Amino acid sequence: MASGLTRGPAVYAISRRIGFYVLTAIAAVTITFFIPRVIPGNPVESVLSHAQGQIITRQTLHALQLQFGSNTTEGLWGQYVHFWSNLLHGNLGVSTSNGMVPVAAVIRGALPWTVGLVGTATVISFILGTLLGILVAWRRGSWLDTLLPATTFFQAAPYFFLAFLAIDLFAIKLGWFPPERAYGQLDFPAFNWTYISDVLDHAILPALTIVVASAAGWIIGMRNVMITTMDEDYVLIGQAKGLPKRRVVWYAARNAILPSISGFSLAIGFVVSGALLTEIVFSYPGLGFLMLTAVQDADFALLQGIFLVITLGVLVANLAADFVYVFLDPRTRQEA
């Protein structure tokens, strides 16, 4: 009976969030549509000037003109509808810097690298940062407080600067890890142990960079909430009752972690942005690296496609965090 009572509000809360994400996705598509039309310059011309030596059919040219809204007879609304209908058919246009291959295919090749790297690094830094935050709050006033300025420095330093340092120190001077790319110069990457260990070997340094740079935010967030939670009466009662300190901290931490999870939406954007830069420094063949080459080669369809895919990924990650939140916090299930 209890579950029947509580399920309703949870579904309501989640569906509200889904509605918001759908709206955000629509807004992202609309922004993507308008950027080339608002910013001065002629995208189609720069595409053509960069794509010299390639055969561009009349059909492709027409598609490009429609996509970027230059030299086309179609009205703005018509272009917008056309843009949407292409998207919904999974057609993101052709990548002019990759031999006119569909953009979706190019992205599909790079996506797993980014998801693997960013996903793993984010989870590790969340867990590590949260645990450290609990520790710092618990031992407030001890030497651990000096950890804060240090992590602040790591957070204030640009991700890619840390990546520079990491490569210089660990890859070049010490030679522990390979300095760039996602796998060695294997002739035929096969799905065997050699290849997998090679990939892992190449992923450690970039992942470490992302973890070190992004853990600071989780540490500080967790510490701040934890300190306030430790002042609550139930913590005092726990201590008065003679519960072991570890257990009291566990009770407080369970409550303090909720804002960290709901703050995930703020953080994920920063982490993704930083990870894209890290990829570029390491020449890691993910979306960030692809995005930079797309800018350099004026491959605007690819650029737009990557932005939309990243946005979609961020929204999905947020939705996952929402589910976790509703699962963890009974208050969201009690009242709408």
Added chain:
Amino acid sequence: MAIGNSTDLDRAQTADLLELYPNASARRRRRRLPRSPKVLIGLTGLLAFLVLAVIGPWIAPYDPSQTFSTTVSFPQPPSAAHWLGTTQQQQDVFSQLLAGGRSTILVAFVAGLIATVLSVVVGVAAGYFGGLADDLLSMLANLFLILPALPLLIVIFGFLPPSQGSDDVLIGLIIAITGWAFGARVLRAQTLSLRTRDYVDSARITGERGWRIIGFEILPNLIPILASSFLFTVLYGVGTYTALAFLGLVNPNHVSWGGMLFYAQVAGAEQSGYWWLFIPPGLAVALLGTCLALLNFSIDEFINPRLRAAGLSRRRARRAGVTGAERLPRRFVLGVTPVLRSVPPAGDHRGPAGENLSHGGTR
């Protein structure tokens, strides 16, 4: 002008507090903010960087774009003539470092200023007017908060013709568009809580107009939060501008720290051990960011005294024989309300500094 208001307000409040709490002596109060090493380091550092931004290009020993040799093709390590060595194009790194601060700091402050104005307009309007306006404006802020900023900026700068990539104000403006939402959300939350205070009610009853209430009753009390969100956006602007310049999306010949990192990457500095190409600009950005973040923390602790490591936790306060009443005035230093009343417990454990993370039950 706004700052003038705040000190007046503080002074008036101190008087108020002294009447009611003689223990909270003016001496202790005045010392509180500058005492913390965080504030001192942050403030001194930031001032030093601001001075550098102004005089940097003048005190640079050489013209940052001057080429010293056309025959050498490798970056030269530090020497007596070039304290931080030379770049691949044989330009003086030290001069570039001194000159590059101006553009970096200018863009960051322009971005911070524009974003703060935007966040005040959206956040305070949403919080004060409520209803449909609040729903729409909050949704707008959340939307911009969730859109990944750097990819969006890469798309915008990707389409921007290169000729416009070196206008500092334009770059700041574009960065501000992606950076205002966070401040708007925090300001909205605080405005919501201020709106129902007695003194705002009384202002409304005496017939003050909406914009006057916002400007003279609410805004002065938002100043600490405003300052915090301004610093946050400047910090964001420093990082973002450096990233964009590093990617070569803004004209890299326009000397900036990010542009120096761009050329370091082009020269393969991290692979070849040319540390003098990337350590100085990277360290400069990191230090500037650290100063801003330290100042921001201090303001957070100022708003929410419980976060202060040196401040008294409830237990320690009790051990020291300090009663609750004596700790209370700390909460009012913020200037939320000159009318003393017990701190509402609901708003307390979710102070304005922590609001950014908590959604409560609606989430």
